Amino acid sequence: MEAQKNVISVLVNNKPDVLARISGTLSGRGFNIESISANVTMNPARTKIIITTMGDNATLTRILKQISRLVDIIEVTDLTGRRAIRRELFLVRLNWSKSGCKKKIEALAKNNGWKILSGDEAGCIIEITGENGVLLNEVMALEQFGMEDFTRTGVVAIEYGE
C-alpha cells in the first residue's frame, strides 16, 4: 500500500499527560509522528491536538483505533482527504547583510504575503504561513539569500463548516 501524509485531529481532555499518552501509543507501535501541535480550545477543559504522520491506509486505521481507545480522548477525526484548511507557520531568521539582497527579500515578502517581523541592516526575521508541502520548498529556497535558521509550528488544520 502506498504511503501518504495523514492529518489527524484529536480532541482530548486538557490534562498534563494526555500528549504523552498519545505520543507513547504511537511510538510504542512504531508509528512515526511527523508533526504534532497541541492547544487549548474555546472550551478550556479541552485540548485539540493535530498530528501528521506518514503511512498507508491500514496503518492510519490502526493509529485511529489505538488513539480512540485511550481514556481521555473525546473525539478523533481523520482529516486526510477531507475538506479542511491545513496551514503551517515558519519563522525564518535571515542575514541579508552578507548576501546583500535586502531589496530582493522585501520584494519577495510583499509578493508572497510574508511578514517581516523585525529587520535592521544585518538581517531580519520573517513570518511565513502557508500550505505545508509547498511551504517547505519556499523556505528552503531562502538558503541562497542568507537564511540562518528556521522554526516551524507543525500543521494545524480545521474542517470547513457544514
Place this chain on the structure above:
Amino acid sequence: MFKALEMEEVEVIFGYPGGAVIGIYDELYRQKIRHILVRHEQGAIHAADGYARVSGKVGVCLVTSGPGATNTVTGIANAHADSVPVVILTGQVPTALIGSDAFQEVDIMGITRPCTKHNFLVRDVTELGKVLREAFQIARSGRPGPVLVDLPKDVMQAEIEEADICFVSGYRYAAEFLDDSAIEKAAEMIAIARNPVVFSGGGVSMGKACGELRELAGLIGAPVASTLMGLGAFPASDPLWLGMAGMHGTYAANMAFTHCDLLVGVGVRFDDRVTSRVEAFAPRAKIIHIDIDPVSIDKIVRTNLSILADAKQALSALVGRLKERNHVWPDSISGWQEQVLEWKRVQPLGYDDNGDVIKPQFVVEKLYELSRGKAIISTEVGQNQMWAAQFFQYNEPNCFLTSGGLGTMGFGLPAAIGAQIAAPDSLVIDVAGDGSFQMNFQELGTAVQNKLPVKIAILNNSFLGMVRQWQEKFYQKRYSQTLLDDNPDFLKIAEAYGAKGLRARTVAEVEVVIKEAFATDGVVVMDFIVDREEGVYPLVKPGASLSEMDFGPRGVKNVEVSALKGLVSTNGDDPYSRSFN
C-alpha cells in the same frame, strides 16, 4: 479512600507496606477490609489478578512507591495482556518532592502508561474518591484491564471532611451500542455456511457469555475450538468440542480451521500463537469477528464481517435473530460434524507411556481424574502450561488461570492464592514447572500464613523444558542454559515454609501422592519427577501453517495417511507433511 473501596465492594487487598504507604496501612489497621500480606509485590499483583479471574470482580493491590511499584510492573503487563480488571494502588513520594529523585521515587505513571488501560496521579485529596471510583469503572468496563492510581504521601495524609463521593463516569467505550445490521449479516452468512466453526476466546468467559456460546454452537451445529484463554467457556465434555487451536492445539481444531468455510471468532484477538502463518489461516473461510475492542478487529486477520460488541450482547442477539429466521442445519452439517469427529478420533491428544518413568501428561490426567474435574487450575508458563491446557478437561469457565498473553513465569502460585481467596471452598491447583515455581515460590509463605490450602504440582524435569524442547527441535540439541540439575529439594522448601511436601518418582506413586495432597487440609507441594525430555505436541512451527503439524515421537503412525489425504486435502498440499526432521 476506604469509603470508595467500600462502595466498590472490595473485600480483599493484596499488598505490601512501605514508607510511602505507611499512613494508608495505619488507617487499614482500623478498617474491616481484609488484607493479604504477600512476600513480594509481584505476588500481590498476580494474586489480585487470579482473584479477579475467578471472582469476576476487580482485584486490588496496594504497594509502596519506587521498588514496590516497579515490582508490580510485570504483573500489570500480564493483566493488560490478558484483559484482567485490577486496580493497583501505588504509594508515591510527597507531591513537593515529585521530580526530585527522592528516596524510593520512580515515575510509575510514565513506566506503566503503555501497560495499563489507564493510570491516575491523585494531586488533591478532594479528588481521591472520585478518581478511585473512576479507576474501578474503567478497569471493569469495555475490554477490562489494569488501572493504576498513584497516591502521593502528603495527599493521603491530608485531612478531609467525610463526604459523599459524587461520581459520574465520563468513560465511554466504543462497543456500547450493538449494530443490528451486522447481526443480520452474520445470520445470513451462517445460513449459507456448510462447514462452520466457532472460535471462542477469553472474551467469552470474561463477558459471561458461555451459555450463549453453547446455544449458538448447538443452533448452527458448529464445532467449537478455543484459544488458551478461552478454555472452559465451552464444556470439554460436549461432542462439538474440538479443543484448543494453534501452535499446541489439537489436530481436530487445526484441521477444522483449515477446512471450514465460515469461522465465527468470539472474544478472540487472533494471537500469533493461534493463527501461526496468517496467510494460511482458515484459507477457505469467511470470517466473522465479534469483539469488544475495536483495536483487535482487522489487526491480524482480515475479516469479512466484524461486530463490535460485548460477547454476551452479540451472541444473544445473534441467537435470537437465527431463531426468528427459523434457522435449520443445512444438509451438509451432519457430514461436517462426522468429518470433525473423524479428525478427533484419528489423532487425539496423547503421549507414549514408556515403563515406569512418569509422564508429565499422565500427572495432569490424574489430577483431573482424582479431582473429578472439580478444581481451579492455575499454571506457570512453558511445558507445564501447555500440558495443563491439553490434558485437564475444562467444563466450567474461570477455572483455568494462565498467563496467556504475556507468558509470565511465576504467575501460577500467586494466582492460585488469589483464586483460593475468591473461591475458599474450591480445590485450587497450581500446575508448575521446576523452573517457574522458583520464580515466585516465596509466596508459599503467604499461602501458609493465611491458611490458603493451595496445592502445587511441580512437573519436575530439571530443565527449563519448553526452551529445551525448542533447542532440541530448532537448535540441534544445544541445551544452552536450560539445565536445572542443581534444583533445590522442593520438599525441604515446602517444609521450611510449614507446608507439606510429597514426592513421586514412579508411576504408581503419582496417585498416592495426589490423593494424599487432596486429603490434606493445607498447602502441599507435590514434586513429580517426570520424563526429562518429554515434549509438548502437537507442535506447529512458528511461521508454518496450522495444517503442518508435528506430532513428535508419535509421528503420524496412528493415522492412515493415504485414506485421509483425499478426505481432508483439497488443494494438493499434504496436511501431514512434517515441518521438520
